[in-house]
Amino acid sequence: MPVSMPEGPASLLVVDDEEPIRAALARYLTQAGYKVSTAASGEEALAILGRQKIAGMLLDVRMPGVSGIDLVPQALELEPHLAILMLTAVTDATTAALCMQRGAFEYLIKPIDLVDLGRALERAMRRRATQMETAQVNQWLKEEVAIRAAEVRRERATLERVTIATLEVLVNALEAKDPFSRGHSARVADLSAMIASELQLSDEDIEVIRTAGRLHDIGKIGIREEILAKQGPLTPPEYEHVKDHVIIGTQILAPLAHLHNAIVCIRSHHERWDGDGYPDGLTGEDIPLGARILGIAEIFDALTTSRPYQEKMPANFAVDRIRDLAGVAVDPAVFAGLEAVIARRNTLVFLEDNDPA
Numbered sequence: 436m437p438v439s440m441p442e443g444p445a446s447l448l449v450v451d452d453e454e455p456i457r458a459a460l461a462r463y464l465t466q467a468g469y470k471v472s473t474a475a476s477g478e479e480a481l482a483i484l485g486r487q488k489i490a491g492m493l494l495d496v497r498m499p500g501v502s503g504i505d506l507v508p509q510a511l512e513l514e515p516h517l518a519i520l521m522l523t524a525v526t527d528a529t530t531a532a533l534c535m536q537r538g539a540f541e542y543l544i545k546p547i548d549l550v551d552l553g554r555a556l557e558r559a560m561r562r563r564a565t566q567m568e569t570a571q572v573n574q575w576l577k578e579e580v581a582i583r584a585a586e587v588r589r590e591r592a593t594l595e596r597v598t599i600a601t602l603e604v605l606v607n608a609l610e611a612k613d614p615f616s617r618g619h620s621a622r623v624a625d626l627s628a629m630i631a632s633e634l635q636l637s638d639e640d641i642e643v644i645r646t647a648g649r650l651h652d653i654g655k656i657g658i659r660e661e662i663l664a665k666q667g668p669l670t671p672p673e674y675e676h677v678k679d680h681v682i683i684g685t686q687i688l689a690p691l692a693h694l695h696n697a698i699v700c701i702r703s704h705h706e707r708w709d710g711d712g713y714p715d716g717l718t719g720e721d722i723p724l725g726a727r728i729l730g731i732a733e734i735f736d737a738l739t740t741s742r743p744y745q746e747k748m749p750a751n752f753a754v755d756r757i758r759d760l761a762g763v764a765v766d767p768a769v770f771a772g773l774e775a776v777i778a779r780r781n782t783l784v785f786l787e788d789n790d791p792a
């Protein structure tokens with residue numbers, strides 16, 4: 436990983452209101468190989484920091500105007516990795532300690548021993564380099580984590596799509612055995628999604644309902660074949676067995692945590708508004724909205740598809756028949772959604788029928 440190091444001699448800024456001290460320090464530090472700027476006040480120091488890249492600052496604690504203690508946070512705001520060394524009289528040691536709390540690296544007591552100063556500066560420069568390196572590593576880690584998190588999210592979405600597609604293959608295989616149910620789940624899914632959209636549900640909820648529609652009868656895998664294929668009305672025990680498909684479907688899908696919201700709809704798609712449905716006998720709005728939508732789409736599809744015991748019914752007739760169930764077996768609001776979707780679909784069919792081409 437690249438870590439940028441400062442190029443050429445490090446730039447220092449000497450801030451002291453006493454000219455002889457500034458000059459002496461500048462001379463010594465230049466000889467020691469640093470590139471030195473000087474400022475006679477806090478204001479001047481801030482101006483220099485604003486226009487020049489400075490690595491370290493020697494700062495007198497006591498100055499007229501902006502004091503050393505006030506300058507520390509302002510300077511660090513301009514140059515976050517600035518190595519600050521405080522220069523202080525013995526009596527100012529407490530103030531110097533406060534400056535260190537605000538982010539200065541070290542303090543030296545006047546009169547300054549130049550050898551001590553040289554060592555302190557070297558320490559400060561090393562510490563600054565480490566600090567910059569750590570900041571860069573942290574930044575790199577943060578970016579890396581964000582990239583990996585996005586990858587994981589993408590992979591999970593792909594995996595979820597693949598799982599649903601695989602389950603649909605199972606449903607298709609199941610429906611392929613029975614010419615009367617072929618395409619049933621796909622039609623229920625599409626109609627349910629249209630009703631959900633008509634009821635202005637969120638895009639996310641619409642997709643959950645579409646998925647639930649595609650998988651709502653997957654539990655029929657666990658129902659005895661002779662009953663599923665039976666031509667004619669079921670006996671009461673047979674009907675009880677068919678009812679198990681909602682529980683079996685829930686159990687098959689249960690390990691797939693990402694399908695949780697769809698599973699909730701699948702479990703309850705045979706509940707009735709008046710509480711006479713199964714498996715839990717839920718009533719009214721206690722039935723998940725997605726399940727109420729699937730339920731009505733399933734009834735509509737059953738009425739409009741030919742069955743061994745029934746002629747297929749035109750869409751308008753099916754809507755009229757379901758209207759009688761609104762407030763009894765089905766949610767009146769969801770029925771209004773179905774009615775609007777079918778009315779619009781009829782208009783489209785009508786337009787197609789009259790297409791001169």
Ligand SMILES: [Fe+2]
Pocket residue numbers: 651652680704705733
């Ligand atoms: Fe069902």
